[in-house]
Every structure is written in C-alpha cells, then in structure tokens.
Amino acid sequence: MSAKILITFYSTYGHTFQLAQSVREGAEQAGAEVRLRRVAELPQAAEAMKNDENYQAAQKSMAHLEEVTHDDLRWADGIAWGTPTRYGNMAAQVKQFIDTTSPLWSKGELEDKASGVFVSTATQHGGQEATILSFHIPLLHLGMILVGSPYGQNPTLFNVSEIHGGSPYGPSTIAGGDGSLQPKEGDLIMSKRLGERLTKVATQLKSLRK
C-alpha cells in the first residue's frame, strides 16, 4: 500500500508554493495519496503587508487550500515542509505551527515518519542550505526520519554557469531581492524528486511503525 504524504508550506510571495506543487506532482506520480495544506498566516504579517500587491495576489492564489492541522500530521506517513527563509531560519508562521505540536511530540505520534524540507531564499547565499539544516532540528526532536535530495538524482545541478537552487539537503529556489525570479526547471525537478523519494521512504517506514 502506498504512503499518505502531507505537503505543508508557508509562502509570502508564491515561490515556495510553486515548489510545493512540484513536490505534490512527484508524490502523486509515485502513487501517494496527497494532502497539500498551507500554514496559517499570522495576523501581524497580514496587517503589515495589506498594501503589498504582490503579497495579496500570492495569498489569493493559495486561498483555496485548507490550513494544516494536527490531524493532517497524524494522517501522514511522510511530510514535506516548505518555507521561505527568514535570516537562515524557517518563517515565523511555520515555527508557530511547529511550536503547537507538543501534544503530538509527547505521545511520539510523528516518530519514524519520513520528512523533508524545501525552501525559497531571495539570494544565492541567503540561507539556501542553512534554512533546511536549521529546520531539521525540530524534525529530529519530533523523531522524524530526514529525507534529502542527493545530486545524483539531477546531475544538471553540477552546472555552475547559472544561478539555481537545490542542494543535497533539499530542493530550493532563488526568488531574487524583489521576488521577480521564478523557480528554474532544475528547482522544480528537485522538488518533484523529493515528493517521489519521500513517498518511497514513507512507504517502507510504515511497516516499521506498526
């Protein structure tokens, strides 16, 4: 039986959302039952950005998605988490949600579930790797099994003649300082492969959890 995969993300301007959709495509192609959920916005952020047209347009494009809940985490055999970087760490919206998971942590409800992270940063060296690695810390506390995205899955990543995302730690994209860049084809391929890989690993881990 194939795995149930939850893809949950926060995105201010839509770049992380684009990666999330490729992760979903990969998981579905690998046979997973998928839930795509957004992390709730914080009221302070919504207020601060109420006059930002790009923010408003991006939020509108995600408004049809349900907000992630603890039951989604319980339901999933594997979870992909997406976030834009905030000074090398996950966004506060995602941290706020993770900080509500102590009831699940105390019962070990997320232990031995597969988990991977994908990110967006403004610049090439703005936290592409640090954000994923720092995100791994709470996932390890929750007992999750980390899944990355090795380069062997996409040799084009050895191309250093153009700026692109993607590291062995997880898929990523570079949005540009003004958010005008879009994910490169390789960024989306890496995201898709994370969905596939997460599905494979989560399927195997199901037997361990029983």
Ligand SMILES: Cc1cc2nc3c(=O)[nH]c(=O)nc-3n(C[C@H](O)[C@H](O)[C@H](O)COP(=O)(O)O)c2cc1C
């Ligand atoms: C408070 C704050 C801190 C940020 N810190 C960084 C940073 O350290 N490095 C970086 O490259 N981008 C940084 N950014 C830019 C975001 O990561 C960028 O807007 C995001 O990757 C776009 O993804 P999204 O479209 O999914 O929101 C920051 C943005 C904000 C609002």
